[in-house]
Amino acid sequence: MSKDNDIDDLFSDKMENEIKNEIKKKRGKLNLKLIIIAIVSTLIIIIVGILALDFASDKYIENSYAKEQQKLELENIIMNPNEYIGKERCMEIGYFKFESTYDYAKRIGSKVIYAGSANYLGGLAKNGISKEGWSISNIPLSNDINKRYSSVYGGRNLYFLYPYVQYGENIYDYQKDDNKTTENDLSLDKENIINDFHFLNEIDDNKIVEMALSFDKEYTYEEVNSMLDSNLITFYWVDDNSEEAKQHMIEFKNPAFSVVGIKSIDGAGELRDDVDGRMENFKAALKQLKEIGDTQDIDENNIKIIGVVVVGSPKELKNIQNNPMIKHAILGTVVDKY
Numbered sequence: 001m002s003k004d005n006d007i008d009d010l011f012s013d014k015m016e017n018e019i020k021n022e023i024k025k026k027r028g029k030l031n032l033k034l035i036i037i038a039i040v041s042t043l044i045i046i047i048v049g050i051l052a053l054d055f056a057s058d059k060y061i062e063n064s065y066a067k068e069q070q071k072l073e074l075e076n077i078i079m080n081p082n083e084y085i086g087k088e089r090c091m092e093i094g095y096f097k098f099e100s101t102y103d104y105a106k107r108i109g110s111k112v113i114y115a116g117s118a119n120y121l122g123g124l125a126k127n128g129i130s131k132e133g134w135s136i137s138n139i140p141l142s143n144d145i146n147k148r149y150s151s152v153y154g155g156r157n158l159y160f161l162y163p164y165v166q167y168g169e170n171i172y173d174y175q176k177d178d179n180k181t182t183e184n185d186l187s188l189d190k191e192n193i194i195n196d197f198h199f200l201n202e203i204d205d206n207k208i209v210e211m212a213l214s215f216d217k218e219y220t221y222e223e224v225n226s227m228l229d230s231n232l233i234t235f236y237w238v239d240d241n242s243e244e245a246k247q248h249m250i251e252f253k254n255p256a257f258s259v260v261g262i263k264s265i266d267g268a269g270e271l272r273d274d275v276d277g278r279m280e281n282f283k284a285a286l287k288q289l290k291e292i293g294d295t296q297d298i299d300e301n302n303i304k305i306i307g308v309v310v311v312g313s314p315k316e317l318k319n320i321q322n323n324p325m326i327k328h329a330i331l332g333t334v335v336d337k338y
Contacts, residue, residue, distance in 0.1 A: 077267065160255060161194070219304070229319075235263055236278075237305060
């Protein structure tokens with residue numbers, strides 16, 4: 001009789017409900033476990049994804065910044081007379097985006113002064129709007145030193161004038177149509193020669209003076225070092241203009257907007273006394289710039305010098321003022337000797 005009851009209980013609704021409840025419990029636990037696994041897996045994927053994105057972004061910024069840094073440092077080796085990069089920093093402004101800042105220093109004798117800073121947007125932000133701009137001066141370069149433009153940092157601008165350009169009364173630092181030379185007025189235009197050597201008589205000899213000298217023609221590097229005291233020279237202006245560019249300069253009578261040359265200071269602002277070392281450093285920078293795709297229109301086997309920057313006391317600079325190779329002499333920044 002009891003066996004029959006057990007069989008009845010086995011197929012009863014009670015047993016069926018108990019089985020269903022047990023299955024429901026098991027399923028609930030399984031679903032909860034699956035939900036927890038899914039949440040944990042999703043969190044792990046998100047965290048790993050963020051870490052991977054951070055790592056990829058950091059490596060991209062690091063590589064992009066290194067390339068930009070190399071290019072700017074190489075360019076500074078052959079540009080910006082007496083200047084060097086004194087400080088640099090890079091700040092991430094988003095994934096695969098960065099902003100870099102370079103602070104420039106200028107060495108004049110034993111003194112180092114602030115020469116300004118430059119900001120660059122890099123990575124995916126490269127084509128964005130630059131946050132730093134410069135005012136454009138429309139002031140003509142003339143013999144009146146009080147009317148010349150200086151930088152916002154207090155340094156007096158250096159100007160270079162091409163030996164193959166016959167400059168008129170006003171020498172502009174920007175291209176202007178009415179500054180254009182025509183065939184009719186070229187022969188009638190009186191050439192303007194700027195010579196600031198006379199200012200040296202008004203400067204105490206406990207000062208250090210920077211001057212940009214533009215030559216009457218092209219010279220070789222060896223000729224310049226034999227005709228001028230190389231210890232005074234801190235920059236040799238190399239003519240990098242093609243024949244087409246020269247004709248443009250002659251037509252518009254423009255001074256040099258930016259110059260390329262052989263510097264006497266290295267990347268840390270230290271003076272290089274060895275004239276051969278200066279040239280080797282210049283050629284090495286040109287080679288490296290070419291390797292990264294930034295070519296200069298300069299024949300390394302036929303380098304022509306058309307000007308220099310000299311730094312010295314007024315007494316030292318007076319000794320070279322009558323040198324026949326000097327056509328224009330433009331005063332730069334003056335600082336205390338110590």
